[in-house]
Amino acid sequence: MVTPLLGPAEIRRLAAALGVAPTKRLGQNFVHDANTVRRIAAAAELTADDVVVEVGPGLGSLTLALLPLTRHVYAVELDAALATALPGTVTEFAGAEAAARLTVRHLDALRLTADDLLDAGEPTALVANLPYNVAVPVVLRLLAELPSLRRGLVMVQKEVADRMVAGPGSKVYGVPSVKLAWHAEARSAGRVPPNVFWPVPNVDSGLVAFTRREPPPGADRRAVFAVVDAAFAQRRKMLRAALAGWAGGSGAAVAVLERAGVPPTARGEELTVVEFTAIAAARQRAG
Structure with a gap:
């Protein structure tokens, strides 16, 4: 059975029921295009044994696509209303079995530790639509705090994506580029247009894939x-x-x-x- 995903009508219905309006403060832009969500889930190259961390699941668009592909999903959500509603949304659209493989943590991802993610085994992958204003700090924090993370795929502002994957000599090569490279090998995994989000941002988004590797030896x-x-x-x-x-x-x-x-x-x-x-x-x- 194919899990139904959220379209524009479902996104607006869920948001209205919760009294939720996307806020710039939390960097909320909800994906309402099912094809984009499927593309992100496929690009993550997950296996049935993976335990995924999803930061900022929002109304559950990407969560619903990840659950059929993985063993478990930890959804880390800062917004209390969204965190509370997510299990019910998963149950409604994917059933109780899928909801049983979801753990929601009402937390700030920048304060997340490994101890917060012990219910269903150590996380092996990060897949997330990250708020633009905290994207790089979140990725670096999770790579540092969760040594079991082996790979990830994140959607961020295109300008941020370019910086994350840049190499020496590039005009956009800088702190994010080097710090991510210390943890992992990163590459661009595509572009995402603004019109798949609600509300529509004024910038394109980019997908960044990364695979952890051993850091260079010699210094911590x-x-x-x-x-x-x-x-x-x-x-x-x-x-x-x-x-x-x-x-x-x-x-x-x-x-x-x-x-x-x-x-x-x-x-x-x-x-x-x-x-x-x-x-x-x-x-x-x-x-």
């Missing part, structure tokens, strides 16, 4: 991310100047960069995550 995440933040805080400057505050002076920055094998005249936008890690490691070795 906090140390590497401190270098990244310092380098891009003054991205137009050469690293010998941009890292002066972080290293304790321009001379100290030059010494660290030379030990790491990175030219002091380089700029952050030219470096790979491996090179940022080498810089952090060189400073740690120097004590």
Whole structure:
């Protein structure tokens, strides 16, 4: 049996019944196009053994598409009304068996920990339509807090998607690019037009797929991310100047960069995550 998905009429009926109006504060844009939802679920390449984390399920459009494909879905929802209503929506459209494989957490995803997701096994995948204003922090938080996550597919603002998948030398390569690359290999998985959402946003969305990999050896995440933040805080400057505050002076920055094998005249936008890690490691070795 194919689970029916939510169309424009169902979305508006559910929202009206709950007295819910999408808010910019929570970054709410509900997907009402079933074909788009199926496309996202298929692009996630899930298996029947996967335990999925979905952040911001809203009225349940994507949730209904994910449940038939997976072992369990953890839906993390900040809006209390939406969190309360989601199990009933799943029961109505997909039945009690599907609802039994759904766990709803009324939480801020930026405060989520592994202890919040213990009911049905460790999560293995993240699939979500993320609020534009917190998309990158949410992805990085979950990758750091949930080591069992092996892969994911997220829908974000197209501009944010471009930054997440950018490589060294790109004009949009920056902090999100490097920090995501430390955790995972990311790639673009397509574009999503505004007209599949209610309300219609004034920007396109993009799909970003990622697969976790081992981080570069030599330094821990906090140390590497401190270098990244310092380098891009003054991205137009050469690293010998941009890292002066972080290293304790321009001379100290030059010494660290030379030990790491990175030219002091380089700029952050030219470096790979491996090179940022080498810089952090060189400073740690120097004590």
